[in-house]
Amino acid sequence: ASARDDGPSVSYVRADVTTWAPATPVDLIVSNAMFQWVPHQFDVIRRLADHVAPGGAFAIQVPNNAGAPSHVLLREIASRSPYAEHTSDLDLVRGTDPREYVDLFAGMSTGWGVDVWETTYHHVLSGDDPVFSWVSGTGARPVLHALPDDLRRRFEDDYRAALRDAYPTEAWGTLMPFTRVFAVAHRR
Secondary structure, three states, rough: OHHHEEEEOOOOOOOOOOOOOOOEEEEEEEEEEHHHHHOOOOHHHHHOOOEEEEEEEEEEEEEEOOOOHHHHHHHHHHHOOOHHHHOOOOOOOOOHHHHHHHHHHHHHOOOOOEEEEEEEEEEEEEEOHHHHHHHHHOOOHHHHHOOOHHHHHHHHHHHHHHHHHHHHHHEEEEEEEEEEEEEEEEEE
């Protein structure tokens, strides 16, 4: 944390979100691009929401790109032989419909108000295979880590080629739309 990010009323804890709980009620829980990786995320969110003090808030941002070419191609190529032998047990559909967060928070018995919206950012990327570079650090990681080295290189070549076709490079760069869901819930 930098000097502007800490003070007597701020603390940071590194922990497993599936088991962590604050010692006392908190005013704010914020999650940026984490819950898409959490199995049974709604159970975890409900449990953590119980620790938000009255008048407090819970804010979430998660990607929602399961239907984007980058993610459709990832699943399609990973399901082919010889990759499928190593990737068939992976959960590669990550994304939550915004309505599900409305239902989650509005349905909590402790009285929550919620605002949920979805925004598609149009990232202009540069460099060679920029969409592959982006996705290999995020959504493609489970596949890349599941494959042995020799197959990983082959998969990367196949995936890069498919991404180049799906996201053509223009003179000004490569456009990659990226959708995110935001939910901000306030405890009454």
